[in-house]
Amino acid sequence: MMKMPVDISKAALRCETMSTKIKQLTPGKTVAGRWTIQKLLGKGSCGVVFQVVDSKRKGYCAAMKVEYLSPEYDPTLKLEVGVLKKLNGSRDVMKLIDFGKRSNYAYMVTTLFGMDLISLRTKIKRGFNDASVLRVAVFVLSAIKQLHEVGYVHRDIKPGNVMTAGATGRDSRTFCVIDFGMARAYVVESKGKRKLRPRRASILLRGTVRYCSLSVHARNEQSRADDLVAMMYMLVEITLGVPWRDAKDEQIVIKMKKETSIDELFADLPEELKTIYNYLQSLRYQDRPDYFKVYDLLMQAMKRLQINFLDPYEWEDAEMERDSNESGNPEEKNLPVETPLTSPVTISPLVTPSTPSAPSSAPKPAEIGPPVEEINTAVDYDPKELQTKKPLSREELQFLYFPELREKKFREVLLEI
Numbered sequence: 363m364m365k366m367p368v369d370i371s372k373a374a375l376r377c378e379t380m381s382t383k384i385k386q387l388t389p390g391k392t393v394a395g396r397w398t399i400q401k402l403l404g405k406g407s408c409g410v411v412f413q414v415v416d417s418k419r420k421g422y423c424a425a426m427k428v429e430y431l432s433p434e435y436d437p438t439l440k441l442e443v444g445v446l447k448k449l450n451g452s453r454d455v456m457k458l459i460d461f462g463k464r465s466n467y468a469y470m471v472t473t474l475f476g477m478d479l480i481s482l483r484t485k486i487k488r489g490f491n492d493a494s495v496l497r498v499a500v501f502v503l504s505a506i507k508q509l510h511e512v513g514y515v516h517r518d519i520k521p522g523n524v525m526t527a528g529a530t531g532r533d534s535r536t537f538c539v540i541d542f543g544m545a546r547a548y549v550v551e552s553k554g555k556r557k558l559r560p561r562r563a564s565i566l567l568r569g570t571v572r573y574c575s576l577s578v579h580a581r582n583e584q585s586r587a588d589d590l591v592a593m594m595y596m597l598v599e600i601t602l603g604v605p606w607r608d609a610k611d612e613q614i615v616i617k618m619k620k621e622t623s624i625d626e627l628f629a630d631l632p633e634e635l636k637t638i639y640n641y642l643q644s645l646r647y648q649d650r651p652d653y654f655k656v657y658d659l660l661m662q663a664m665k666r667l668q669i670n671f672l673d674p675y676e677w678e679d680a681e682m683e684r685d686s687n688e689s690g691n692p693e694e695k696n697l698p699v700e701t702p703l704t705s706p707v708t709i710s711p712l713v714t715p716s717t718p719s720a721p722s723s724a725p726k727p728a729e730i731g732p733p734v735e736e737i738n739t740a741v742d743y744d745p746k747e748l749q750t751k752k753p754l755s756r757e758e759l760q761f762l763y764f765p766e767l768r769e770k771k772f773r774e775v776l777l778e779i
């Protein structure tokens with residue numbers, strides 16, 4: 363059966379209905395005889411998300427997204443489960459642990475993540491600095507590429523849908539994309555061959571007005587490039603804030619998106635972002651974005667500004683956090699970012715009892731991730747890092763810690779379409 367696009371205002375109404383209908387799901391209640399609700403983590407347009415604890419595994423916490431089932435609404439959780447199953451083979455993505463249906467709701471259980479970008483942005487009042495925004499960009503680019511490689515476009519890339527992979531250790535420094543409730547396949551398979559799914563002529567708007575591209579406003583079928591354009595608006599939002607952030611009317615947002623020059627939009631951000639944005643504007647529905655080109659530009663900016671993935675983020679460094687929250691001279695935001703290259707780095711190699719100790723030239727170990735054998739994380743640790751005996755340079759270490767961000771991964775073309 364064809365799925366009808368859901369109007370955004372209807373989605374808000376749906377969330378209301380859902381909150382009242384699933385009243386029986388409160389802390390202490392156990393779902394499917396296994397998952398005991400601890401607390402509410404978030405509410406969105408398609409679901410309510412709880413933190414749950416597994417009765418089969420002592421102390422193991424996960425996230426459970428619940429969707430109220432009604433003949434009035436098209437279910438989206440089923441689709442999200444389908445996307446997560448396809449993503450199962452990818453690294454460093456949300457893992458699907460369980461899913462099922464009850465008489466009036468459907469649920470899915472996934473790895474528990476840490477903080478979303480909205481919460482982090484709220485902590486850093488003046489907005490993220492270049493060092494944070496560029497790293498977030500590389501992680502999100504990687505997540506988007508992985509989704510595209512399994513044949514889907516996300517269609518709702520925004521700060522509320524980007525989270526740290528965990529609350530502590532290395533997971534708290536890795537960003538993942540969540541919420542595949544609006545994802546749509548852009549690939550069709552027939553007779554064993556994959557082809558680009560034909561565009562529909564007329565569609566309703568899906569996604570979020572603040573972040574969607576002008577092509578999406580024009581009700582065109584969403585493409586891979588549109589996900590990346592939304593990512594660019596999201597990067598502006600977590601730094602300076604997009605100029606149309608307070609506009610409520612779609613027509614005003616469109617006007618402002620058209621009239622804001624690229625220099626204005628990315629004022630004060632690394633200039634490489636302008637090159638990326640311009641490049642994305644040149645892509646058509648059928649074009650496969652050159653993810654490596656985007657990655658390369660982000661990495662060029664990181665090199666130019668001497669940013670390393672191992673540097674502390676603003677929210678990890680009390681002094682940086684205080685500075686960024688001081689209501690000082692607003693022009694200070696224009697100062698070049700000083701990356702604390704000489705200050706001690708707070709990330710450490712993953713250490714288990716059987717692991718050789720950290721190389722002496724490596725940054726000092728501090729907080730560590732969970733032991734590898736007890737993975738309760740979406741992050742797949744590179745086995746190589748457990749075997750490394752030789753001291754590694756900081757540059758090498760950063761990709762050993764975050765293997766998904768290696769150049770090769772962005773050059774790789776898994777899906778030709």
Ligand SMILES: Nc1ncnc2c1ncn2[C@@H]1O[C@H](COP(=O)(O)OP(=O)(O)O)[C@@H](O)[C@H]1O
Nearest residue numbers: 403404406407408409411425473474475522541
């Ligand atoms: N795996 C998770 N771990 C922790 N919090 C989560 C997780 N998934 C979602 N959340 C929280 O719940 C919010 C809504 O979830 P999301 O999947 O985006 O639902 P919706 O489709 O309704 O927007 C997110 O913005 C986030 O704050």
Ligand SMILES: [Mg+2]
Nearest residue numbers: 406522523541
């Ligand atoms: Mg969401």
